[in-house]
Amino acid sequence: MQPQQSITPWSEERLAQMQVRLSRKLGPEYVSQRPGPGGGPKLSYIEGWKVINLANEVFGFSGWSSSIVSLVTDFIDVNEQGRCSISVSAQVRITLRDGAFHEDIGSGQAENVRGKASALDKAKKEAVTDATKRALRSFGNVLGNCLYDKSFTANVSKMKVPPVS
Known part of the structure; x- marks a missing residue:
């Protein structure tokens, strides 16, 4: 049996920089809101493309990868008019260059969509994006974990979004 080799492509300094960045909370420009279920209080979230951009900034574009562990319909x-409602669940793994990883699940739905193919396409993409965002949040606040802190989300929703330069 060969000894297990340690994968450490990042320097101690780079790891410390990543940890500082991961512990920061999101700025208001990253936080979106939508109505809660049944007209409840607004929910704060980060859009999928924004969290992917942040992961690229924190880890480097080649410092992380994602893989679909499972995708289940x-x-x-299908109703009498041929319109489809579909629910899909996904499990995604985010792996860092050093081998550390987090997995999480997500769900996606398509309701009253014309055609099974279009409905499946929408639900699968939504499920994978949801699972990706949930797995990335496990790495730290800047990748969305701070959105689970109700006092943070109450305060960030009151902040003005800085203009884009």
């Missing part, structure tokens, strides 16, 4: 309902 939970149900497909």
